[in-house]
Amino acid sequence: MDMFLDQLHGMAQYYPVVLKGVGVTLALSFIGIAAGTVAGFVLGIGRASASRALSFLVGAYTDIFRGTPVLVQVFVVFFVLPEAGIELDSFTAGAIALSNLAACFISEIVAAGIRAVPAGQLEAAASSGLSRFQQLRLVVLPQATRMIVPSLVGQYVLLVKDSSVVSAIGLLDLTRSGWVIVQSVPNGLLVFSAVGLGYFLICYPLLYWSRRLEKT
Template structure:
């Protein structure tokens, strides 16, 4: 019986690859957007302006304080009520961007805050403006602190893409969920799904471990 189901599973394997492609697509797009927004928010969060700091702080607290599923439901169900129509794919990307950028913002702000005040002062007295200070002096040094947890956050982001399956996006987890109805071998189907996730996220985990060792002073 098991070998029969295994054969069936192999027949629909391309379906799984499609899911893997969708997962990688969502993962990659949200990785890029989250990094961009996260860096901008992180710079705001570590700035001297109290209002900016507070506003970003509220946003981060809201995102970190609620589960990702609830955030997806809020984006997918509530925004249409307020007149913003989104299809599932863009809703998923939006939810991922909101969630990921808040976490990356905290990492970036932590990295920037770890740079001693003297570096800022030196950059100011060298006649650099605010953007040059960040670009040439602060960020390159902060990268050492930012990079290891950032890669760790990427792993979490890729794993969190599994949650967007709840709004019906045909990514890897959803494919497994649909398959298990037809092939009632839960262990086999979800071992395959887990294995495919493992292939994407394990190299990133190794990279994160490597960076952590390398960047440790």
């Protein structure tokens, strides 16, 4: 018992490291969610386009990233782009990789929502004299968004958890802070249970919001 309390005390001394790690995880998640949502809607509109060529190109692009490991994508951005003359720090590389990944998954959610809008709605909008852009903005997207919000929130939760891979490129996020602490507090179960609890506390508001949305 005394050893356990000593380990807890040792972990408590690292709270500045943990706070920094939580801050990095929150910042990466926020950027990934915001940028990924905007890009995902743009890609999703293209994916659901009547143009087969555009739909195919967007689908091929998103399938590449949805079908490859997140860690590999982070490595490509962090290690390969500098060889092309694009120098990125670890935070920027992580943010780009996570935003792109989120956009690829969100695009499929958005495309499915657009396709689920009844054809009659489009016919009524067209007969009212609305242009295609107005139909999309005023009729299609509002209805599609209401249907896909629970799925979007679920994707946001996955993005927060996926952000842990940036620890592999030396970024001090919540997961990396656990690796730092475990060097001095040799109790991996205790340390990474605390790390897992941290991710749960970050994700729980989103999980709660998702459940509420599914009931409405």
